[in-house]
Amino acid sequence: MTATLLSYDDVLAQFDPALGLEVHVELNTATKMFCGCPTVFGAEPNTQTCPTCLGLPGSMPVVNAKAVESAIRIGLALNCQIAEWCRFARKNYFYPDMPKNFQTSQYDEPIAFDGYTEVEVDGELYRVGIERAHMEEDTGKSTHIGTTGRIHGADYSLVDYNRAGIPLIEIVTKPVLGTGAKAPEVARAYVAQLRELLLGLGVSDVRMEQGSLRCDVNLSLAPKGADRLGIRTETKNVNSLRSVERATRYEMQRHAAVLAEGGKVLQETRHWHEDTGITTSGREKSDAEDYRYFPEPDLVPVAPSRDWVEQLRAELPEPPHEKRARLQAEWGFSDLEMRDTAGAGALGLVAETIAAGASPQTARKWWLGELARRANESEIDLGSLGVAPADVARVQSLVDEGTLNDKLARQVFDGLLDGEGTPDEIVAARGLAIVSDEGALSAAVDHAIAAHPDVADKIRDGKVAAAGALIGAVMKEMRGQADANRVRELILEKLG
Amino acid sequence: MPETSEHAGGPASDHPTISRDEVAHLADLARIDLSEAELDHLAPQLNVILESIASIQGVASADVPPTSHPLPLTNVYRDDVERPGLTAAEALSGAPEEEQQRFKVPRILGYDQ
Numbered sequence: 001m002t003a004t005l006l007s008y009d010d011v012l013a014q015f016d017p018a019l020g021l022e023v024h025v026e027l028n029t030a031t032k033m034f035c036g037c038p039t040v041f042g043a044e045p046n047t048q049t050c051p052t053c054l055g056l057p058g059s060m061p062v063v064n065a066k067a068v069e070s071a072i073r074i075g076l077a078l079n080c081q082i083a084e085w086c087r088f089a090r091k092n093y094f095y096p097d098m099p100k101n102f103q104t105s106q107y108d109e110p111i112a113f114d115g116y117t118e119v120e121v122d123g124e125l126y127r128v129g130i131e132r133a134h135m136e137e138d139t140g141k142s143t144h145i146g147t148t149g150r151i152h153g154a155d156y157s158l159v160d161y162n163r164a165g166i167p168l169i170e171i172v173t174k175p176v177l178g179t180g181a182k183a184p185e186v187a188r189a190y191v192a193q194l195r196e197l198l199l200g201l202g203v204s205d206v207r208m209e210q211g212s213l214r215c216d217v218n219l220s221l222a223p224k225g226a227d228r229l230g231i232r233t234e235t236k237n238v239n240s241l242r243s244v245e246r247a248t249r250y251e252m253q254r255h256a257a258v259l260a261e262g263g264k265v266l267q268e269t270r271h272w273h274e275d276t277g278i279t280t281s282g283r284e285k286s287d288a289e290d291y292r293y294f295p296e297p298d299l300v301p302v303a304p305s306r307d308w309v310e311q312l313r314a315e316l317p318e319p320p321h322e323k324r325a326r327l328q329a330e331w332g333f334s335d336l337e338m339r340d341t342a343g344a345g346a347l348g349l350v351a352e353t354i355a356a357g358a359s360p361q362t363a364r365k366w367w368l369g370e371l372a373r374r375a376n377e378s379e380i381d382l383g384s385l386g387v388a389p390a391d392v393a394r395v396q397s398l399v400d401e402g403t404l405n406d407k408l409a410r411q412v413f414d415g416l417l418d419g420e421g422t423p424d425e426i427v428a429a430r431g432l433a434i435v436s437d438e439g440a441l442s443a444a445v446d447h448a449i450a451a452h453p454d455v456a457d458k459i460r461d462g463k464v465a466a467a468g469a470l471i472g473a474v475m476k477e478m479r480g481q482a483d484a485n486r487v488r489e490l491i492l493e494k495l496g
Numbered sequence: 497m498p499e500t501s502e503h504a505g506g507p508a509s510d511h512p513t514i515s516r517d518e519v520a521h522l523a524d525l526a527r528i529d530l531s532e533a534e535l536d537h538l539a540p541q542l543n544v545i546l547e548s549i550a551s552i553q554g555v556a557s558a559d560v561p562p563t564s565h566p567l568p569l570t571n572v573y574r575d576d577v578e579r580p581g582l583t584a585a586e587a588l589s590g591a592p593e594e595e596q597q598r599f600k601v602p603r604i605l606g607y608d609q
């Protein structure tokens with residue numbers, strides 16, 4: 001089922017992409033959207049339910065005030081209008097992941113609408129319009145039992161309703177045009193920024209790997225210069241930042257191959273496969289899909305007072321974009337340094353390391369150098385590495401005091417990653433401190449000079465640059481535990 | 497966006513009827529065990545309800561907005577505070593079948609989420 005792809009350059013020569021992103025965010029409220037059931041991730045199956053979220057007869061939903069507040073704050077942070085009056089609606093469908101046979105959502109009256117956010121890619125700003133952000137509830141979790149483990153060919157399914165009813169906000173962009181070759185990166189940057197924004201608002205855990213932030217990528221291509229949109233596909237399960245970029249690029253190349261041969265793109269949902277990096281065909285989708293929406297009679301309309309909205313607006317945290325500009329100025333980072341730091345998801349870590357006493361440049365150096373390398377090796381996020389910003393600041397202060405050099409500092413990070421304790425404990429236990437015993441150092445320098453008479457002669461002749469070879473030899477004998485500058489001084493004293 | 501369907505019952509007719517067989521079928525779908533006597537009793541009652549709805553639909557015209565809520569109430573909320581719910585055993589007590597502490601449901605066709 002491998003699709004034909006057009007080369008990326010050919011895609012761009014012939015077509016303009018239009019992006020659309022639908023992001024579902026699970027709120028981090030203590031209880032569900034319409035009932036008082038807890039929302040703990042990973043609880044034993046069906047231990048967080050009640051008659052309301054199981055849709056039992058006679059039960060009545062009541063809206064969680066905190067969820068409405070979070071929805072409004074998200075809307076405001078995305079520069080949206082907040083509805084003066086809106087209703088919930090029943091989205092009727094007949095799959096067992098909702099025991100009620102409908103999902104309570106909002107239809108044509110979203111709580112927030114008509115906003116925008118600006119994302120930066122390679123120094124250029126792209127404005128992403130927000131069509132709407134509406135409130136709804138999550139569905140239960142199905143496990144398909146059968147030979148394939150997927151829905152097709154399953155013999156039966158098992159359903160856990162712990163997740164059914166957890167508050168969700170669905171954020172839908174307007175079509176994003178004019179991104180050209182940068183479409184995949186703009187898609188990624190938008191989701192990354194949305195993640196940062198939601199984290200700043202404190203309304204969600206935004207853990208993509210746990211499904212508390214889920215992304216669908218809509219994509220269509222139109223012939224270059226055409227004034228209407230092409231037929232779009234909706235790619236589901238795109239649940240990492242990297243995948244958002246890859247899936248967008250893949251669909252661009254797949255659509256282009258179909259269109260270039262005079263074919264027609266099928267309007268359908270596609271499934272993204274993280275392991276193989278491709279999409280496969282899902283359900284055919286028509287715009288006229290009829291969920292028989294109607295206003296939820298059991299929930300009264302939500303009419304947030306303007307006073308409340310204005311109060312929430314006044315309390316919003318600094319927008320990510322402005323925060324980044326402020327930090328860049330405070331830290332004195334170049335554009336490139338800032339972009340790399342943000343791209344590595346290290347802004348918070350660097351900020352905390354600086355707060356713990358490190359200089360901005362040393363904080364950046366460790367996180368984006370040594371620690372990024374180790375995170376890459378283990379294929380995990382920097383934040384999951386298990387090294388605390390305070391530890392990084394302490395390692396740097398040990399370097400500044402002359403107790404450690406960079407090479408020894410790297411060994412302290414080995415110890416931190418192996419859980420050997422605090423930086424000071426590791427230095428003591430591993431015996432890593434720089435030897436300041438001048439006698440031992442002087443002896444090591446004498447050994448090096450004796451072992452490399454030719455190099456020593458060059459230095460005596462004034463070729464100071466040759467000292468590097470002797471410094472290396474001394475550091476080797478001292479097992480790295482020497483201050484290289486002091487070694488250089490000693491060599492030049494002895495041979496000067 | 498699909499056109500919302502506020503009148504989910506379809507076009508009104510002057511003589512809506514629901515047969516005894518249809519009531520039996522609905523009861524079966526809803527897992528409600530109805531006796532023969534109850535079917536005899538309920539089918540005519542449901543017909544009365546359908547007739548009442550039909551007469552209301554006859555009055556409604558395009559310039560009358562559909563009523564979703566009879567009372568002018570807004571903003572009824574609860575605090576984000578946990579309330580005791582059901583144990584897994586209680587939750588599953590109404591399930592026709594269960595396995596691994598989960599509701600066991602038949603194979604789902606054409607469902608891809």
Ligand SMILES: [Zn+2]
Nearest residue numbers: 035037050053
């Ligand atoms: Zn519940």
